[in-house]
Amino acid sequence: MKISTLPGLGAFLLTGMCFLCAAQGKPEKTEPISVYAELEKAPAKYRAKANPLLADKDAVAAGRVLFEEHCEECHGGNALGTKKAPSLRVPEVQSAPAGSLFWILTNGIVRKGMPVWSKLPEPQRWQLVTYVQSLGPVEAPENKAPAKP
Amino acid sequence: MSLSCLSHLYLLLLGTLLSLAGAGLLVAQENPYIVAYDHNLEEPGNLEVEYFSTFGTQRGGPNFHAFWGEFEYGATAWWTTELYLSGQTTFGESTVFTGYRWENRVRPLKNEHRINPVLYVEFEDINGGDKIMKEVEGHDVESDFLTPNAVARQERNREVELKLILSSNYKGWNFTENTLAVKNLSNEPWEFGYALGASRPLTLKGSAQKCNFCLQHFIAGVEMYGGLGDRYSFGLHETSHYLAPGLAWNLPSGWTFRIEPSFGLNDNSHQFLLRWGISYEIAGFGQKVSQLFKGKSE
Numbered sequence: 001m002k003i004s005t006l007p008g009l010g011a012f013l014l015t016g017m018c019f020l021c022a023a024q025g026k027p028e029k030t031e032p033i034s035v036y037a038e039l040e041k042a043p044a045k046y047r048a049k050a051n052p053l054l055a056d057k058d059a060v061a062a063g064r065v066l067f068e069e070h071c072e073e074c075h076g077g078n079a080l081g082t083k084k085a086p087s088l089r090v091p092e093v094q095s096a097p098a099g100s101l102f103w104i105l106t107n108g109i110v111r112k113g114m115p116v117w118s119k120l121p122e123p124q125r126w127q128l129v130t131y132v133q134s135l136g137p138v139e140a141p142e143n144k145a146p147a148k149p
Numbered sequence: 150m151s152l153s154c155l156s157h158l159y160l161l162l163l164g165t166l167l168s169l170a171g172a173g174l175l176v177a178q179e180n181p182y183i184v185a186y187d188h189n190l191e192e193p194g195n196l197e198v199e200y201f202s203t204f205g206t207q208r209g210g211p212n213f214h215a216f217w218g219e220f221e222y223g224a225t226a227w228w229t230t231e232l233y234l235s236g237q238t239t240f241g242e243s244t245v246f247t248g249y250r251w252e253n254r255v256r257p258l259k260n261e262h263r264i265n266p267v268l269y270v271e272f273e274d275i276n277g278g279d280k281i282m283k284e285v286e287g288h289d290v291e292s293d294f295l296t297p298n299a300v301a302r303q304e305r306n307r308e309v310e311l312k313l314i315l316s317s318n319y320k321g322w323n324f325t326e327n328t329l330a331v332k333n334l335s336n337e338p339w340e341f342g343y344a345l346g347a348s349r350p351l352t353l354k355g356s357a358q359k360c361n362f363c364l365q366h367f368i369a370g371v372e373m374y375g376g377l378g379d380r381y382s383f384g385l386h387e388t389s390h391y392l393a394p395g396l397a398w399n400l401p402s403g404w405t406f407r408i409e410p411s412f413g414l415n416d417n418s419h420q421f422l423l424r425w426g427i428s429y430e431i432a433g434f435g436q437k438v439s440q441l442f443k444g445k446s447e
Binding site: 058061062063065066068069070073084106107108109110111112113114115116118119120121122123124127 | 178180187189190192193194223225226227256259260261318320321323350353354355356357358359365401432433436
């Protein structure tokens, strides 16, 4: 590579990175109602799925470890939500069928920033669902209308 | 620009990035593949800084150590963009910077399916001394690597590479099939190649306690890759192929280590390659940079 091409490449990459980062920090304009409405989109086949780890005494503890490792960065400590992702302690999530939460974890909501977590094996996704639903509902008005899920 | 200057710049950039890492913890769940890609993209806003090495044996000439750095950024949940900087040392000759690559992976379907396609587009500006073997294409064979660095670095290759990645997650396993087509932007024919991979964590359930050595953090796999000729002579004639078992160790602190010995499957292939890599995932990198530019923390 010629030396003269390096500054141009650097400037191009820096500009691109600034653009991407700025886009990352910019909240999307979404209606608050649409955040949890995604749960309703779970196919009936998934909604009807029972949590196979409900009786597993380690599922909550293992789910907590997985949550801290993979989810807490966006959904916050105790799943109370942050500016990046909504609270999972609201009644809409806590009373949702376990299968719907499993479906969201498996498929993500990629157009709204929630990544696909199918790379986690199924038992780990169920452990996460078990942990989240063990937390119980909390009314947190400041987290009821997050920027995006 | 001298190589030592480049290495200083690289370290400075790496230091800046790691200082931005802050306390954000996010455990990567990386497969052991080094050549093949699966459909799992980088989480949005995260930056993964990676270093990889390939040690290669060379019949008829000196062995080599090729190395590259990757900066992989999750622009959105469906788009990952990545920059590579590469170089190589041919023992007894010299160490040279071999160029850069800029790749993009896009997930066109919003839901998970049995087979998940990902579209891959890469532009690369490299010289003839490149030996990282991030992909094997066309009629790439071992004897191509015999050209001395002083001559090889004079050759400049600007290429566009397209890949169709088809990947599935099933009962803890990942299976992936990549087909690639590469076009040198000078008047050369399209070249083709492939990569196949399968991997699985050593256990599927998560541990109830935080641990570095839990089996869930180790993912074992195997990949096979090689060339498929070009548009004038498509097929296996005069092509090289490799089989590579590998292991990835995803630490809860965000670090991932990978190791992958590769074995040549025919006389056109290097007999043995040893690849290894280390990576660190910086959670919320995009947001941190965004806050820097806004000048206030929210």
